[in-house]
Amino acid sequence: MARTQIIGTGSYAPEKVLTNADLEKIVDTTDEWITARTGIRKRRVAAPGEATSDMAVQAARRALEMAGVQPEELGLIVVGTVTPDMPMPSCAAVVQAKLGAKNAFAFDISAACSGSLYALNVADQFIRNGQVKRALVIGAEMLSRAVNWEDRNTCVLFGDAAGAMVLAPTEDAERGLLSTHLYTDGSFADILCIPGGGTSKPTCEAVLKEKLHTLHMNGREVFKFAVRALADSTHTALKANGLHVRDVDHVISHQANIRILEAVLQRLELPVEKCWLNLHEYGNTSSASLPMTLDEANRAGRLKQGDVVAMMAIGAGMTWGSAVMRW
Numbered sequence: 001m002a003r004t005q006i007i008g009t010g011s012y013a014p015e016k017v018l019t020n021a022d023l024e025k026i027v028d029t030t031d032e033w034i035t036a037r038t039g040i041r042k043r044r045v046a047a048p049g050e051a052t053s054d055m056a057v058q059a060a061r062r063a064l065e066m067a068g069v070q071p072e073e074l075g076l077i078v079v080g081t082v083t084p085d086m087p088m089p090s091c092a093a094v095v096q097a098k099l100g101a102k103n104a105f106a107f108d109i110s111a112a113c114s115g116s117l118y119a120l121n122v123a124d125q126f127i128r129n130g131q132v133k134r135a136l137v138i139g140a141e142m143l144s145r146a147v148n149w150e151d152r153n154t155c156v157l158f159g160d161a162a163g164a165m166v167l168a169p170t171e172d173a174e175r176g177l178l179s180t181h182l183y184t185d186g187s188f189a190d191i192l193c194i195p196g197g198g199t200s201k202p203t204c205e206a207v208l209k210e211k212l213h214t215l216h217m218n219g220r221e222v223f224k225f226a227v228r229a230l231a232d233s234t235h236t237a238l239k240a241n242g243l244h245v246r247d248v249d250h251v252i253s254h255q256a257n258i259r260i261l262e263a264v265l266q267r268l269e270l271p272v273e274k275c276w277l278n279l280h281e282y283g284n285t286s287s288a289s290l291p292m293t294l295d296e297a298n299r300a301g302r303l304k305q306g307d308v309v310a311m312m313a314i315g316a317g318m319t320w321g322s323a324v325m326r327w
Contacts, residue, residue, distance in 0.1 A: 002169035003176035004127040006325070008067025009295035012058035013044040013161040013282060020156070027152040034156045039258025043159030043283030045144045051085045053094040055162035056140035059288075060099060063136070063164035063295070071099040075132035077106035078123050080115020080139045080287035082194075082316070083146055084108060091140065104136070112192070113254050113315030114182075115139050115287030116163065117323060120311075121180040127169050135167040139287035146194060148214040157256070158215075159283035163291025174306055175326050178241045181233055182321040188225060191218040192316040226260050226314045231267035233322040234312050241324050247308050250327075251275040252297060254289040254313035255282075264312070276302065286315065303327045 019042050020031035034040055046055065056079060064071065077092045077099075084091035092106035111118040116139030126132040140162035147155045170176050196212025197203050207213055230253075238245060251274050253261060258279055265272055276297040285292060290313050297303055307327040314320035 001128045002130070002171060004124045004167050005170035005172070005176040006165050007168045008063040008065070008069065008166035009164065009291065009298045010059045010062025010064070010066060011161065011163045011288070011292040011295040012055050012062070013159070014046045014050060014055070016045045016047060018043050018045050023156055026149060027155060029152045029156060037259070038157060039279050040157065040283045041280045044161060046142050046160040052081055052083050052140045052142045053085050053091050053098060055142070055160065056091065056095045056138045056164070057098045059140070059162035059164040060095065060136055060138055063166045067166035067168070069134055069166055071101040072103055073134050074101045074104040074136050076123055076126055076135040077101060077104045078109060078119040078135070078137050079106070080109045080111060080119040081141055082110055082112050082115070082286070083142045095138065101136070111287070111315055111319040112317060113256065113284070113286045113289065114313045114317070114319040114321055115315065116290045117180065117311065117313040117321045118182060118319065120165065120323065121182055121321070123167050124177055124180060127167050133169065137165045137167060137291070139163050139289070139291050141286035141288050143215065143286055146215055148211045153219060154215050154217050157284045159285050161282055161285035161288040161292055163288045163293070163295055165291050165294065177323060177325045179237060180321060180323040181237050181240070182319070183229065183233060184317050184319050186317060188221070188318040189316070191221040191225070192318070223257070223260060225318055226256065227263045227267065229318070229320045230264045230312045230314055230322070233320060234268055234310055237310065237322040237324045243308060243324065245269055248274060248310045249307040250297065250303060250309045252290060252294045252309055252311045254315070255279040255293065256284045256314070289313070
């Protein structure tokens with residue numbers, strides 16, 4: 001079977017910048033408190049009337065342009081998101097129409113911050129088995145409309161953005177996605193969730209009053225789980241491909257918290273310099289984080305042909321995973 005290669009990357013963030021100083025006027029917090037605990041200094045917030053699909057399309061167009069691929073050449077669109085434009089149809093279907101990708105079948109994946117890595121894994125299967133020749137993977141999230149802006153423990157963390165990757169088959173044994181490894185542990189579902197608004201707690205006056213339709217997080221438990229899970233899954237991915245941490249040239253990671261990243265890299269015995277960081281500029285952009293980070297590193301010229309790239313992400317579910325590729 002052919003191996004999957006990423007031939008184009010793209011990203012998009014809304015124009016509006018919300019700084020830590022701006023948040024000091026909204027909730028009981030300080031720039032020093034946020035920066036010291038998260039590494040975040042700014043985040044982007046979508047404009048009124050802007051939807052998740054709009055951000056996804058912007059990132060997708062940039063990725064397609066880099067790849068030299070026209071929308072009608074796409075056979076598949078997979079969007080990782082937990083903040084679609086509407087409950088149905090999927091965000092991917094809306095994106096397909098806006099792009100004019102009339103030959104692509106399209107669907108969403110709900111894995112929170114792991115969404116784009118899960119989507120990459122799924123698209124990889126279609127490329128490898130020959131069913132699809134060109135695939136578009138997108139992570140897009142608008143969590144500014146899903147957080148409680150009175151909760152200083154969560155509202156300071158998240159930003160809106162989208163990232164995209166165009167995939168194609170390659171016969172080059174020295175390039176492409178080597179493997180992906182995905183995991184879920186639903187017994188930890190309650191440590192990071194939006195409890196209201198679904199069939200368990202349908203939207204009603206009580207749900208809105210108690211703000212159950214917004215994001216709830218047990219930060220301490222998420223931290224402990226994330227550090228262990230990300231380090232272990234990355235070791236698994238490297239071992240599966242006969243690689244050692246010393247072989248890794250770049251780390252492309254979902255960026256939730258600088259302390260989590262530093263702890264994971266320490267466990268892996270990898271220098272932080274190998275990890276492209278943009279957390280300080282965009283905050284936690286959930287499923288957009290991994291492809292957005294990849295796009296920035298790519299456009300900065302950091303990724304060279306044949307470089308070993310380790311990817312990792314973790315999100316609500318809990319869901320997490322890792323991947324290894326040769327660029």
